[in-house]
């Protein structure tokens with residue numbers, strides 16, 4: 527998947543430059559509420575339940591201040607990606623115990639013809655391994671900044 | 681007592697959970713996530729969450745869900761427009777009339793149950 531293709535999954539409506547929430551469940555709620563407002567999901571509580579179950583399977587906080595809440599749900603018609611940032615960082619139960627500042631949320635329908643869900647997730651995980659990209663994302667303020675970082679990694 | 685729509689939403693959540701459990705048992709899937717760095721050690725927690733969810737609705741409905749899921753993979757689909765998203769046949773308009781929202785409707789062709797997404 528190209529960076530351009532990856533970028534099409536995100537949108538300005540699904541971009542939270544500064545999270546208000548202060549804990550794990552609050553962050554998940556704030557992100558899902560944003561997706562509800564953007565009109566991309568069908569049922570808030572179903573999605574939230576799914577994301578919380580996914581965290582109980584194993585934290586999606588992979589360390590170095592980044593988490594990737596993800597999963598499949600019938601309550602969404604097409605694959606979506608949301609980016610959120612917390613400049614203070616949130617205690618998310620990440621693998622390395624560090625507070626999480628960057629969130630990439632991926633939600634896919636149970637069946638997705640184009641099969642972009644795991645490739646997209648993998649691509650962002652790959653991008654985030656690079657310290658420079660991480661640091662740039664920590665300072666992101668606008669969706670245009672975000673776009674530059676995602677597209678610039680080619 | 682939960683309304684029909686609330687019960688159907690429990691089935692939607694149950695189906696999401698079953699997909700997650702199935703993915704846990706799918707080595708191709710877990711290998712991909714492990715390679716990315718994700719841990720997936722809490723399968724028992726998912727089983728526990730499933731038990732809790734199943735306990736909130738009547739057994740007959742759970743059995744119906746499980747029978748259909750066993751046969752078709754997905755037992756419940758959302759109604760959006762007039763096509764069954766399970767088998768892609770046309771749903772009679774009488775089905776989606778508001779008076780049927782307090783009933784559990786199923787596709788005449790494939791037998792999957794329908795739920796109405798919020799705001800529809």
Ligand SMILES: [Zn+2]
Pocket residue numbers: 764765766767768769787788789790791792
């Ligand atoms: Zn059908």
